[in-house]
Amino acid sequence: MFHNFAQLDLHISIAAEPVFHIGGFPVTNALLTGVVGAALTLGILFYVAGKVKRDQYNRFVGLIQWVFEGLLSQIDSVIPDKKLARRITPLAVTIFFVVLVNYWLSVIPGLESIKLNGVPLIRSLTADLNFTLGLALITVVTVQIYAVKYLSAFGNLGRYFRNPFKDPVAAFEGILEVVGEVSRGTALALRLFGNAFAGEVLLIVIAALTSYAASVTLPFFMAFELFIGFIQAYVFFILTLIFTSLAVSHEHGDDHSSDHSSADARKRAAVQTE
């Protein structure tokens, strides 16, 4: 068994590996899988929208619509402002679907075995820090944009920089807020990447460990991966919403502390579901 294991020569890389280069631009395996994932997401959602447009319903359309409706009601419950809720919807819902589809692509059989130029061809986009960091950046920037829109540029800066001579505690809070903003984005990126990468490694290791019994053991872990994928997509989605509502809820001058704590509680609850 151990001999077998040793001979397997597991190939695990934290970074997505370039399969080939197009004029100095590295085309990684995650990027290739990501293109497939994006195409799948687009295909599914356009198909559903077309069906809905023509008032034709089947089970699949119903399922996607049911999910969409659930997400919408989540958005409405987290963000009380109806207009803002509708504006953040495209981003939040796209994050959910793209993360979900791309995460689920990691359970495609042949994760380790299909290779091109010695590099495994399939690697979930969510297991590539470039993508998760990009998503986190988009989220953080979007939140800042909405904060500026709702609080004005000066009001948004006021969240972070307060006069330390007037209110030293609030000034310290502001500094913490800056740190929090950075850590939120980083955590957002690393959480998704960590889960997806660990999931892939788990599948590879289980496949290697159980060798021929893998066809029996792997489905359980794949089902688990599907579940985690859903959870991660939901967490990313709900955190985007919570960060947005947090940034905007500072609107009401003095009682921001209570706002903050309730929103923080919500955020904490959401993170705990992870």
Added chain:
Amino acid sequence: MNVLTQFAATETEAAGGDIFSTLGIDWQLLILQIIAFLILVWLLGKFVYPWLMKSVDERQAKIEESVKAAQEAEAKAESAQEDIAAMLKEARKEAKDIVVTAKDEAAAMVADGEKKAKARADKIVKDAHEQLEKDVIAARKQLHNDTIELVALATEKVVGKAVDSKADDKLIARAVKEAE
């Protein structure tokens, strides 16, 4: 064991670069993926979500409408029930009134009939009395005349000679009057 050494190998291999290259972060890839994702968001937000949202909104509106309709129907049913109850009450009251008036009327009618009958009976009795009296008077008159005649006849017979009937009559009338 081999796995561990392999991990170690990758780490040492990457140790030459900074943390970003260790984690596989490539600025080109990062920017490309951000742009790609934004395009995805824009595409879906333009062509997909409005339709889905519309359908959700429509369904929500439909649900609200049906809830409203159900509430209205319920209210209507309630008010109808109330109406029916009120109508029944009214009808009952009317029926009661009708029965009472009918009873009263019947009693009045009976009383009236009785009164009328009594009056009639009284009249009949009275009429009978009057007739009787008249008859008696007539009879008496007849008797009176008969008597006069009889007496005249008798007197004629007794006297044997017919007196002047006029004087006769006068005489007899006087006699009869005395006899009365």
